[in-house]
Structure formats: C-alpha cells, structure tokens
C-alpha cells in the first residue's frame with residue numbers, strides 16, 4: 275500500500291491559541307482513518323490544514339510523496355493557484371452540506387468540473403450522473419437543494435466532491451447536523467465508498483462507523499494525537515485515561531448489550 | 532379655491548416635455564449604469580479586507596454618501612472647472628454628482644448582500660478548487676444580487692427621480708422643460724403636475740417588471 279498523505283510535525287495557532295501542537299500522521303491509499311476527539315480538540319482544524327483551507331503555522335504536508343509548497347531557506351511558501359489545484363485532489367464534505375442554493379443538484383455536482391477542471395458540459399453532466407447514481411440520487415438531479423432532506427443534501431455534497439475525482443476525501447462530522455433517522459443513509463454511502471477503495475479521513479462521533487469501517491482510529495487530545503491504533507483494540511481497550519473518559523462519555527446512554 | 536385648470540398648453544407643448552423626457556431617460560440610463568456597476572466594484576473592495584483596497588473604498592463611500600447630491604452637482608459645474616481647468620457641461624456635472632452618489636449607496640447594498648451569504652458557501656467553493664474570483668462570480672454574487680434586488684430597485688427609483696436635480700445647472704431634462712412652459716404660460720401648477728404624472732407613468736410599469744423578475748429569481752427557494 276502506497277502512502278497517500280503524510281503530515282509532519284504540523285503546528286497551527288490562531289493568534290496566541292495553539293490548537294495543533296505537532297501532529298504526525300500518514301494515510302495509505304485505500305485506507306479509512308477516523309479522527310476522534312472532544313469538542314474544540316482541533317479535529318476540524320486538522321482536516322482544514324490538510325487541504326489548506328487554513329494556513330499551517332509550521333510543519334509540512336506531503337501528497338503522494340511530494341511536499342506541498344516550495345521551500346526556500348527553511349521557509350515554505352504556498353501559491354494560491356497551486357493550492358486551488360491541490361484542493362481538487364482533496365475532496366471535502368462539511369457538517370452543514372453547503373450546497374449552492376441557486377443551482378440544481380446536477381448543477382451543484384457539475385460546477386467544479388466546469389469552472390475548475392475545464393470539462394465540457396456533456397462530459398461534466400455524464401460524470402455527475404455517475405456520482406449521483408453512486409450516492410443513490412440520480413432521480414433528484416433536476417431538483418433544487420431546498421427540496422431535499424438533510425440526508426439527501428449531504429449525499430449530493432458527497433457526489434459534488436467525488437465528481438472532481440479526488441485522491442482522498444475528508445469528512446468533517448457530516449452526520450452531526452442530521453436528524454437521527456437520516457444518519458444511516460449517509461453513513462451507508464460513506465461505508466460503500468470505503469469498501470470501493472476510496473481513501474478517507476473522517477471526523478465523526480459515530481463510534482459504530484469507526485468500529486466497523488475504519489482501518490485506524492486516531493484520538494486527538496489537546497493538540498496532539500493522544501492514542502491511535504486499529505479500531506477493535508482502541509475502542510475496546512483504550513490505553514490512556516483521556517481516551518477511556520472520552521469513550522465512556524459516548525457510551526453513557528447506550529443500551530446495555 | 533377656484534383655479535382655472537389649463538392643461539391645454541401642456542398638450543400643445545408636448546414636444547417640449549418629450550425633449551425633457553428623453554434627456555431624463557438618457558441621464559437615468561447613464562447614471563444608473565455607472566452607479567450600479569461602479570457600486571458593485573466598490574462594494575467588493577469594501578468587502579475584501581485588504582487594507583490597500585478597503586480604505587480608499589471606505590473613504591469614497593463616506594464622502595459621497597454624506598454630502599448632498601445637489602451640492603455635488605453644483606460643485607462639479609462651478610468649482611471643478613476653476614480648480615482643474617477642465618470645463619464640465621451641465622450633463623457631465625449632473626452625471627458625476629448622481630453617479631458617484633449612487634455608487635456610494637449601492638456599494639453598501641452590495642457589500643451587505645455579499646456579507647449576508649453564509650461563510651460555508653465560500654468554503655464549499657474553495658474546497659472544490661475554485662479561486663476567490665470564481666467563487667465570488669459563480670457562487671456568492673448570484674445569490675447576493677438576488678437578495679439585494681429589492682434594495683437595488685429602490686435605489687434605481689431614487690436615481691430616476693434624482694435626474695430632476697440636473698435642473699439646477701439648467702440641463703434640459705423634464706423638470707427644466709416644465710419650468711420653461713410654466714414661465715411662458717404662467718401655469719406652474721399644471722406644468723409641474725405634468726412632471727409628476729410623467730415620472731409616475733414611466734416608473735410604475737418598470738417597478739412592476741422588477742417584481743416579476745424577483746418572482747422568477749426566487750424559483751430555487753421553493
């Protein structure tokens with residue numbers, strides 16, 4: 275398995291607040307990584323650094339072995355146009371969907387292909403329909419987002435990201451804004467993607483998803499990766515006190531097995 | 532009160548009004564175009580937090596929003612030529628005064644519209660690799676413009692009526708022409724009433740048209 279993403283000694287501060295204090299991680303091609311951590315631990319910030327929605331304070335990120343940005347005298351600089359290109363290779367799905375409200379479902383999925391990749395209309399439409407079929411929403415292509423349920427919106431957002439043919443997908447608590455009965459359909463879509471071999475980094479509080487789908491689980495605490503391992507051992511036998519407490523907090527209202 | 536209504540002279544002098552209306556429409560067309568397009572540019576500069584862009588834009592808005600248009604027109608007609616040596620015709624002076632004022636007001640409308648768009652929309656554009664300008668043009672502006680259309684319509688109506696201010700420098704728009712008729716025929720009541728009627732008759736259908744446009748644009752919300 276080849277290494278797709280490598281994060282080296284990543285630090286990120288907002289003003290005086292240091293959110294990430296030296297993160298090292300790697301993701302192999304085809305792997306699904308789940309990031310756990312309590313609110314405010316920096317999960318979103320880490321994802322947003324990986325696709326350069328946030329500028330890194332220090333550290334570097336490699337995609338397919340190539341360091342992003344150009345280094346001169348120890349200082350790494352990033353060109354905005356290069357970052358735009360990079361982001362087409364890293365798909366991202368948000369908690370609040372962020373579909374474009376003035377465009378139909380099909381137009382939403384076509385948009386990046388037309389304006390960024392420069393595909394022609396016919397090709398973009400064809401690729402969009404393939405992705406919409408993949409998430410089970412081909413029949414909604416002509417609808418506007420305001421007519422869809424939360425779960426459908428999120429699946430359109432996934433299709434929109436997939437249509438750019440990314441190397442890796444980032445998911446930031448994509449089921450947190452959904453009604454409980456709609457969570458399943460989105461998780462199912464994500465699981466299916468993972469099984470088809472998509473490389474994914476998922477921030478989620480769905481421990482069941484982590485348990486069944488993730489290849490590895492990372493627990494983020496106070497700006498560092500506090501504990502990591504395969505889901506079966508990390509979720510069943512956490513080694514650190516903080517991770518134990520975190521899991522107990524999540525299990526508090528679970529039905530007894 | 533008995534007033535002998537004399538609308539007959541209005542009708543016999545319809546050509547005088549027609550000349551005025553054409554001048555009014557020309558003035559409106561030029562000022563609304565410059566004002567709304569220039570305002571869009573300044574509104575975007577106001578939105579971008581880059582100091583080199585935002586500061587001059589802010590100064591521009593404050594100067595032209597907080598001074599009377601009438602004074603600006605007079606200033607451009609009488610003071611500007613003395614200070615710069617460049618002659619300004621009544622038309623040019625009025626165009627400058629009204630356009631700059633319209634730019635200042637519409638810039639604030641556009642800025643408010645852009646600011647009202649959820650930050651997630653910028654992120655979604657960015658996340659699929661769109662540049663700042665692509666996101667602005669394709670994602671942000673279409674929705675923002677739709678949102679501020681009622682406010683812009685209001686501004687447009689205001690701009691149309693502001694054209695009468697050009698009469699202060701004797702530009703031959705509708706009000707100036709009415710003044711001529713009134714002085715010739717001693718019937719100011721009728722000649723100025725006619726101006727009000729002309730403005731209403733022209734504006735009303737246009738405004739109805741923009742309502743229809745709003746309804747069409749709101750399709751995606753239902």
Ligand SMILES: Nc1ncnc2c1ncn2[C@@H]1O[C@H](COP(=O)(O)OP(=O)(O)OP(=O)(O)O)[C@@H](O)[C@H]1O
Nearest residue numbers: 288291293311312313314315316317318319320447
């Ligand atoms: N743009 C920003 N400016 C200043 N502080 C920020 C910014 N973004 C995030 N932070 C701060 O960084 C810390 C980590 O935020 P982050 O959103 O990454 O946490 P999270 O783990 O995703 O939390 P949650 O589970 O609530 O989404 C928080 O204290 C937050 O207030």
Ligand SMILES: [Mg+2]
Nearest residue numbers: 317318319447
């Ligand atoms: Mg978060």
